[in-house]
Amino acid sequence: MGDVLRLAERFWDGEVKGAELIRATGVTEEIAPGVLFAHAFANVTAIGTEAGLVLVDTGNFRARDKTFASVRAWQAAPLVAAVYTHGHVDHVCGLPPFLAEAAAKHWPRPRIVGHRDVAARFDRYRATAPYNGLINARQFSIPPAWPTEYDYPDTTYDTTYRLEVGELSLELSHARGETDDHTWIWWPARRILFTGDLFFWVAPNAGNPQKVQRYAADWAAALRAMAARGAELLIPGHGVPVFGAERVRVALSDTAEWLEVLVRETLARMNAGQPLATILAEVRPPARLAERPYLQPVYDEPEFVVRNIWRLYGGWWDGVAAHLKPADDEAVGREIAALAGGVDRLVMRARVLAAAGDLPLASHLADWAVAASPRDRGAHAARAEIYEARAAASAALMTRGIFAAAARDSRALAD
Numbered sequence: 001m002g003d004v005l006r007l008a009e010r011f012w013d014g015e016v017k018g019a020e021l022i023r024a025t026g027v028t029e030e031i032a033p034g035v036l037f038a039h040a041f042a043n044v045t046a047i048g049t050e051a052g053l054v055l056v057d058t059g060n061f062r063a064r065d066k067t068f069a070s071v072r073a074w075q076a077a078p079l080v081a082a083v084y085t086h087g088h089v090d091h092v093c094g095l096p097p098f099l100a101e102a103a104a105k106h107w108p109r110p111r112i113v114g115h116r117d118v119a120a121r122f123d124r125y126r127a128t129a130p131y132n133g134l135i136n137a138r139q140f141s142i143p144p145a146w147p148t149e150y151d152y153p154d155t156t157y158d159t160t161y162r163l164e165v166g167e168l169s170l171e172l173s174h175a176r177g178e179t180d181d182h183t184w185i186w187w188p189a190r191r192i193l194f195t196g197d198l199f200f201w202v203a204p205n206a207g208n209p210q211k212v213q214r215y216a217a218d219w220a221a222a223l224r225a226m227a228a229r230g231a232e233l234l235i236p237g238h239g240v241p242v243f244g245a246e247r248v249r250v251a252l253s254d255t256a257e258w259l260e261v262l263v264r265e266t267l268a269r270m271n272a273g274q275p276l277a278t279i280l281a282e283v284r285p286p287a288r289l290a291e292r293p294y295l296q297p298v299y300d301e302p303e304f305v306v307r308n309i310w311r312l313y314g315g316w317w318d319g320v321a322a323h324l325k326p327a328d329d330e331a332v333g334r335e336i337a338a339l340a341g342g343v344d345r346l347v348m349r350a351r352v353l354a355a356a357g358d359l360p361l362a363s364h365l366a367d368w369a370v371a372a373s374p375r376d377r378g379a380h381a382a383r384a385e386i387y388e389a390r391a392a393a394s395a396a397l398m399t400r401g402i403f404a405a406a407a408r409d410s411r412a413l414a415d
């Protein structure tokens with residue numbers, strides 16, 4: 001049994017918890033004849049053919065030299081084609097060493113295959129690189145950085161596409177899910193499925209509060225279509241492979257149901273005229289799926305998915321009249337502070353609420369305090385402590401990153 005299979009067993013048995021599910025081990029291993037799996041933050045798979053190598057995803061720009069070395073330690077054949085499952089930068093920025101190698105050795109330039117909307121994503125990323133750098137810094141608690149150079153697909157498709165390289169034949173299908181440009185790949189001869197980020201061992205990242213629209217219903221439909229293929233090996237965009245036809249079927253079907261329930265229950269309440277706050281309080285994923293190791297909310301949260309469903313079908317307004325054209329935060333903060341008897345009283349009450357365990361309400365008071373008095377060190381100190389506590393108590397990476405960033409901002413002003 002190889003390292004990847006052993007780790008896959010631990011994943012399936014629920015022995016791997018929380019953020020460990022999306023943490024890369026760096027293990028590179030041939031998990032099936034002619035199939036090299038590199039367990040990076042965003043996985044890279046190399047397939048050997050008589051005509052040369054094919055990559056499914058290419059990795060991120062920070063690790064691309066390591067990925068290149070791993071592939072070349074396995075096989076020296078020219079890279080013939082690379083398929084992008086979608087345009088997220090952790091999946092599409094690993095080609096430069098391969099392209100440089102092809103140029104140096106006078107090999108044909110590898111084909112780059114992806115959905116037609118990948119190009120529009122790259123254009124948007126270039127136009128908003130500084131903003132995306134800030135989002136990434138907040139999300140992952142790292143220094144701001146974002147690539148501006150991309151290797152665009154030269155072979156694109158709309159709905160389906162068959163990629164043939166030597167004896168290899170891969171069936172590519174488009175689906176909207178975490179992105180609008182997603183591709184899932186079926187290799188019928190070997191019964192291997194490549195899901196990209198449509199499945200990756202955590203609850204679907206269908207709500208992410210800092211990113212563009214996601215498509216929960218389309219995502220669920222894609223999962224159902226993949227489950228119907230009867231794959232015996234599933235290779236995801238993150239995490240480890242799923243081995244065995246029954247496990248693959250169950251994992252995909254459970255994830256589809258998780259999304260379908262959120263969509264169905266949210267739309268039912270929207271159609272009944274309920275406001276977003278009520279829907280957020282009532283809609284939950286199926287309780288029977290709560291313990292599934294691949295449906296833990298360690299990256300995104302169900303309530304963020306509900307918000308994104310609301311945004312897709314109902315727009316950005318949440319149904320509260322005052323929120324349509326709200327007063328600015330500073331004005332609200334000053335008024336609340338005046339009603340409380342001053343910023344110090346507001347800060348004191350925030351600390352009392354936090355000590356009692358009501359961190360959400362304490363956060364509102366702390367935010368109002370610093371809005372009312374942006375240079376007040378005491379207000380910022382309280383706000384930093386409250387958001388540090390919220391970050392520590394948050395299992396989801398998205399939630400933890402935003403709260404930690406707020407804490408850092410106020411801690412710097414308090415000190």
